[in-house]
Amino acid sequence: MEHYEQARYAPAEGETNEPLLSENDQTTVSVDPSLPDDLTRDTVELPSLEEPELARHYVRLSQQNYGVDSGPYPLGSCTMKYNPRFTEDAAALPAAAVHPDRSETALQGTLAVMHDLQDYLGRIGGMDAVTLQPPAGAAGEFTGILIAEAYHEATDGGHRNEVIVPDAAHGTNFASAALGGYDVIELPSGDDGRVDLDALEAALGENTAALMLTNPNTLGLFERDIEPIAEMVHDAGGLLYYDGANLNALLGRARPGDMGFDIMHFNVHKTFATPHGGGGPGAGPVGVTDELAGFLPDPHVRQSAGGDYELYTPPRSIGKVHGFQGNWPVLVKAFAYIDRLGDSGLADASAKAVLNANYLADQLDYEIPLGPFHHEFVASAGDQDAADVAKRMLDYGVHPPTTKWPELVAEALMTEPTETESKRTLDDLADAFNAVAGDDDAALADAPSRTTARRIDQTAAARNPRLSWHDLD
Template sequence: MQEILKTNLLSIEKSRPGRRGVRVGTPQQTAACYLPEKYLRKTAPKLPELSEFDTVRHFTALSEKNYCLDAQFYPLGSCTMKYNPKAYDGLSQLESFTQVHPLAPESAVQGTLKMLYNLQELLKEITGLSAFTLQPAAGAHGELTGIMTAKAYHAARKDKNRTEVIVPDTAHGTNPATANMGGFTVVNIKSGPDGRVDKAALAAALSGKTAVVMLTVPNTVGLFEKDILEIANLVHKAGALLYMDGANFNALIGLAKPGDFGVDIMHLNLHKTFAAPHGGGGPGSGPVGAAAHVAPFLPKPLVTLKNGKYTLQGKMPHSLGRMKAFYGNVAVCLRGYAYLRQHDGNTLKNIAENAVLSANYVRVSLKDKFPAFFDEVCMHECVLHPVAEKMNGVHTADIAKRLLDYGFYAPTIYFPLIVPEAIMIEPTETENKDMLDAFIQAMGCIFEEAQTEPQLVKEAPHTQSVKRIDEVSAAREPNLRWR
């Protein structure tokens, strides 16, 4: 009986021969009519055999175990897990968008092209850049698009010596990976004692080999590069391009335009800043913008407006080519477009200001228990760390596990790498003060437990269906599939 009622079993483990949820009619022809004998399976596939009721209960139980924004607060630093308006979901499900064939003639998809064109124009307006491509399917794909755009730019100038990309240690981890995938040598520079780019280290690293300097702004410790104008000047004097990782743009939207402080290329995450579902909630979108001198090298086609008609402009002789089949994740673009149309310059500014206010409220409220590693006014996120001498052997991972018992999703931990025992908190602007206070209170309770019952925290979580795994064994002997 207990085995039957277990909810942690895989669907294949609940399978019973002969059970089914739907009966399929006998096919008029078999696969042998279409495929050569060598491609036909010799044995039936091993698929779960469940009734419809079994299936519904199985996936409902799984969904109840899932943490989601509709049920809990995600203090997930560096990922902007903020509210996704349900109205946008309705828009993205309209048949006039979902039923469009990707090979339909332009005359039949003028509405979709108009939306994409207007989104490009809005992104240009809020960033101060000259052109945008909507092709990239996610942030890291946007980074690769940006790097390949830079590569095409230098190749057109016959500047073959530019083989290096400089990446500070406060950049997102995808930045050095992207540069390497683009065929560049990655040059890492350490931050200064204030958590920002060390200008002397940057100047020393810059050379005729430098193709791009990739900055995350604000950076991964939640700080704005206050010397960004001087940094941009150094980069441009060296003949290199300044790339901005715009994944943290939620802190700047409506407040600053990257084009104004010298950014040549940047990507944005529509699935972060622009309130489209993120992670398991849906696909991503990472549009890439470029300044006028780099724009001709962006992927083609771009959506253009000519003589009252919207068209996909493919006549771009210097373009790096396509980065994705067809034209981006339109459903995510549509959500981002709706978000931008819902707001004006003032409300976008309010969004950034409230995101910054929320992060600093958490930072100051937890200062005596979990101080910020860089104790100054931050932007959209604060990076805290437990002081070892006060924690009785309790570590960041223990705190994250214990937060689950209090009903909160765990924040980003142990990142950025330059902060020991890092706890990255990003409240966003969509969480109200009551929720922030509840989170702060939970963190305070965990701190007190570390003083009085440290073992309680070390053995957390206590309320979840799955307890702690043996992390060493999981890493060395991963169980990746059912046998």
């Protein structure tokens, strides 16, 4: 435990929080441009700091922030793996800085990267065509829903108004289906944490547009019945949608296309190590089977017979899901990562992700009720409150797992170490978990005590929302 005596982000003795920019001198500037008065505002009031002070402001703030370069980040389902730095250099190449309205001829390099990334993702997912336009995973889900809707509209009149989502699915699945105007049918999981075929049979019907599924699911369990599931959904006339959040467990061992999925999205952050940036930008490419390729968003990238790359509108395109072409720099990083790892590296990433999860689980004192799991597992905090466990783990210098979700496991600790942690780190992480498991209620309730901020009053924040410095006294 020596290793975690001093939490990494603890402020030095006596250090206070960083002042807000607005707590420095504010400058009020009168606007006097070469425009008529009635077209302009009167004043702008903003903080005024010179660059040296600003540099320190932001560096100090960075020091009050925990990233995966700071230490392990076993946030289940969020997949915080190491982000190779060379991909930043790739995305920052001067030739990558292009405007989206350039002509195709002036854009051959960008289109080449996009074409090759579409191709790589198709091979990895077992999909026939891939769009890169959705700017995040949830946007990918919505794109998939739009494609499903357009497909049903074209093939059987668009009466289907239901999307089935397992109860343990990501909240975005429900919200994306609802955004598309669908009624969401929540599918209760079986006792083994997997899809219950009887419940699925009961949920399917002539109104079923799609079933959205994550595999391995959020408990890390592979849906072994995926073949019969696909058959049942297809027999009912529905489409099978793959939420790619957990594809990082399967690289080189199984492909959604081979399992019978018709549509899928990739989370490039989770699977291809693009940095999450504290909440984006992400990218959520969507892959589809041949039958659905004509519905992909506009425009799509393809290579002409002459070898040039071109943008074209698929014949029955759903249109656009982003004003331009999505989050391009993120796509460059994903391409660079895949290209570097290749077949052997990608397969090894999944293998080590699964090994690391299983090894860490083996070291823990907390019970893990459901298995066999792959890249993540859900332990139960038992009599402890999982949220308190998380706060206490901060005192041991590590980021805690996802807590209280999925609800199938009481006081869930959803843990995903990823392949990029070493055995030594996993041992230390296990020590932190086990130390907390042995801590008493008082220690848990009091935590965290070694962090920049002590436990934050969420209730006060919600009852009295103060959302800008204008709201502060």
